[in-house]
Amino acid sequence: MTTLLISADSNLDDWMDAWREAAPHRPVVCHGRAPYDPAAIQYALTWKPPAGALNALPNLKVAFNLGAGVDAVMADPTFPSHIPLVRLVDQDLTNRMGEWVVLQVLTHFRQTLGYLELQRTKTWRDLTQPAARSARVGLMGYGTLARHCTPILRGLGFNVHGWARGPKESDITLHHGEEGLANFLARTDILVCLLPLTEATRGILDAKLIGQLSRGTPVGPVLINAGRGGLQNEADILAALQDGTLKGASLDVFNEEPLPATSPMWDAPNLIITPHVAAITDPASAVGNIVEQIDAFEAGAPLQNVVDRGHGY
Amino acid sequence: MTTLLISADSNLDDWMDAWREAAPHRPVVCHGRAPYDPAAIQYALTWKPPAGALNALPNLKVAFNLGAGVDAVMADPTFPSHIPLVRLVDQDLTNRMGEWVVLQVLTHFRQTLGYLELQRTKTWRDLTQPAARSARVGLMGYGTLARHCTPILRGLGFNVHGWARGPKESDITLHHGEEGLANFLARTDILVCLLPLTEATRGILDAKLIGQLSRGTPVGPVLINAGRGGLQNEADILAALQDGTLKGASLDVFNEEPLPATSPMWDAPNLIITPHVAAITDPASAVGNIVEQIDAFEAGAPLQNVVDRGHGY
Numbered sequence: 186m187t188t189l190l191i192s193a194d195s196n197l198d199d200w201m202d203a204w205r206e207a208a209p210h211r212p213v214v215c216h217g218r219a220p221y222d223p224a225a226i227q228y229a230l231t232w233k234p235p236a237g238a239l240n241a242l243p244n245l246k247v248a249f250n251l252g253a254g255v256d257a258v259m260a261d262p263t264f265p266s267h268i269p270l271v272r273l274v275d276q277d278l279t280n281r282m283g284e285w286v287v288l289q290v291l292t293h294f295r296q297t298l299g300y301l302e303l304q305r306t307k308t309w310r311d312l313t314q315p316a317a318r319s320a321r322v323g324l325m326g327y328g329t330l331a332r333h334c335t336p337i338l339r340g341l342g343f344n345v346h347g348w349a350r351g352p353k354e355s356d357i358t359l360h361h362g363e364e365g366l367a368n369f370l371a372r373t374d375i376l377v378c379l380l381p382l383t384e385a386t387r388g389i390l391d392a393k394l395i396g397q398l399s400r401g402t403p404v405g406p407v408l409i410n411a412g413r414g415g416l417q418n419e420a421d422i423l424a425a426l427q428d429g430t431l432k433g434a435s436l437d438v439f440n441e442e443p444l445p446a447t448s449p450m451w452d453a454p455n456l457i458i459t460p461h462v463a464a465i466t467d468p469a470s471a472v473g474n475i476v477e478q479i480d481a482f483e484a485g486a487p488l489q490n491v492v493d494r495g496h497g498y
Numbered sequence: 499m500t501t502l503l504i505s506a507d508s509n510l511d512d513w514m515d516a517w518r519e520a521a522p523h524r525p526v527v528c529h530g531r532a533p534y535d536p537a538a539i540q541y542a543l544t545w546k547p548p549a550g551a552l553n554a555l556p557n558l559k560v561a562f563n564l565g566a567g568v569d570a571v572m573a574d575p576t577f578p579s580h581i582p583l584v585r586l587v588d589q590d591l592t593n594r595m596g597e598w599v600v601l602q603v604l605t606h607f608r609q610t611l612g613y614l615e616l617q618r619t620k621t622w623r624d625l626t627q628p629a630a631r632s633a634r635v636g637l638m639g640y641g642t643l644a645r646h647c648t649p650i651l652r653g654l655g656f657n658v659h660g661w662a663r664g665p666k667e668s669d670i671t672l673h674h675g676e677e678g679l680a681n682f683l684a685r686t687d688i689l690v691c692l693l694p695l696t697e698a699t700r701g702i703l704d705a706k707l708i709g710q711l712s713r714g715t716p717v718g719p720v721l722i723n724a725g726r727g728g729l730q731n732e733a734d735i736l737a738a739l740q741d742g743t744l745k746g747a748s749l750d751v752f753n754e755e756p757l758p759a760t761s762p763m764w765d766a767p768n769l770i771i772t773p774h775v776a777a778i779t780d781p782a783s784a785v786g787n788i789v790e791q792i793d794a795f796e797a798g799a800p801l802q803n804v805v806d807r808g809h810g811y
Contacts, residue, residue, distance in 0.1 A: 280655040288604035295601050307764045309756035309773045340650040342593040443622035451620045460622045
């Protein structure tokens with residue numbers, strides 16, 4: 186009944202404390218801290234585990250990912266295909282992502298960078314400002330995070346639509362599949378990417394995609410990515426910002442993190458960089474969810490939010 | 499049946515065009531452009547009219563203000579007390595104000611200025627970030643604009659409460675009156691001021707008020723003012739930003755506008771200045787509302803949003 190914490194993150198104590206608080210009756214050990222018996226491990230809490238580490242646990246029942254993106258675990262070919270991998274779906278994480286997405290949409294739409302520059306030069310001048318109802322926000326990747334953002338963005342007055350891999354129920358217009366992508370992009374002034382990183386999505390944010398975005402509002406098109414850096418062709422994004430094909434962008438993630446000080450992205454015009462902080466997992470909130478899942482699982486309930494190995498998320 | 503446009507703003511053509519579009523059968527004249535018969539004027543569309551101008555219209559039935567704040571008309575002692583003055587309540591104006599308020603709340607809460615400075619120095623480092631549920635946004639002045647912001651801010655996860663002059667119906671906690679103000683401020687991390695400017699509110703945003711705000715979150719207290727510059731004691735706000743009593747502020751309005759280039763406010767730390775653009779009135783939208791009101795008024799319906807002369811708004 187032992188749980189193993191196996192994470193590449195530095196805040197291991199926070200996770201261990203959260204676990205002991207939420208499940209004092211469930212023993213927990215931390216990979217890399219002290220020896221443990223691999224055969225005793227039934228559950229793993231994992232974030233970017235070293236390749237092969239999960240395969241070394243013969244009695245592992247479930248692996249719980251400690252963030253929304255499971256691309257690091259999926260990239261480990263030794264991860265046993267019969268072990269369910271559970272994505273973290275957590276209200277705290279969802280809320281934080283919503284804060285970041287709505288902030289970035291409004292920052293570009295209301296021209297914060299332009300006004301900060303006017304302020305720096307002590308210039309009192311207004312910039313042409315359309316109303317939110319004249320702009321269309323496109324949510325690319327329509328899962329829990331996008332669903333959370335939709336009513337907030339609509340409450341602000343934006344037109345919101347989405348794109349998903351396959352058809353889904355939704356109360357907004359949802360384009361889907363390869364064939365729906367061009368229509369979606371042509372109707373999007375502000376693109377918010379919340380896609381998982383899979384073999385199908387790697388590098389999808391490139392010049393071809395950017396070139397298909399609507400140019401129907403003076404403050405767009407804008408690219409906002411809170412998914413994974415691997416979705417980005419950063420040379421293409423940089424070029425699009427430099428030549429004005431993109432009016433602005435916000436990127437929380439990069440192909441190489443930390444973004445090297447030598448990267449030209451730091452100085453790209455109208456680019457807002459945040460250091461992979463859009464939605465940081467709160468250990469107490471996430472562990473609470475996971476312990477509830479384990480209790481239900483042991484009582485016979487099916488696991489929620491299990492990764493589909495075929496789709497990779 | 500003639501309507502008079504009498505505005506200190508520069509976009510008179512936009513208003514005249516909007517009127518002719520919305521009410522082609524209703525003659526309209528523009529003050530200062532060509533002579534007109536004062537006795538023919540029944541309705542006035544007005545924005546910061548010169549003192550005495552409205553008093554010169556013997557058959558004026560209603561004056562419609564072309565913005566949310568009526569302090570300029572109220573300051574004219576010759577404005578006849580028997581003429582109803584109608585405030586502009588317009589969904590477009592409300593939406594734009596919502597965009598600006600939510601943007602400013604998130605900008606400070608998610609530390610945009612801090613991250614822009616880290617980006618400038620090519621530094622990949624995260625700042626301690628609480629979740630929205632740990633912060634309390636206080637809406638001071640709880641009318642149409644605040645009511646619009648409430649569900650959006652709650653959707654983002656913030657705790658929202660308000661303060662109003664007198665008791666009002668609301669589904670959030672609403673403090674009221676002089677006696678409720680201290681309680682309201684002590685429970686507010688991010689103060690959003692949407693008050694009208696009256697003799698009771700002039701200079702209310704001063705050191706005494708700022709000193710009462712909660713210091714319960716590392717990113718607060720924050721002061722956001724989209725009301726009128728006359729609400730502000732700007733020397734007190736500057737000092738509070740300089741000594742850290744305020745962690746941040748966003749001001750769209752100032753005692754003197756345009757803000758003079760010599761003002762020390764331009765360089766105040768963690769202050770975001772926008773040049774009175776939070777919610778610009780869209781002539782087409784506003785005129786549509788006003789023509790509807792006139793049609794209803796002539797059919798015998800009572801006027802909506804009439805200013806209470808006693809309260810001054």
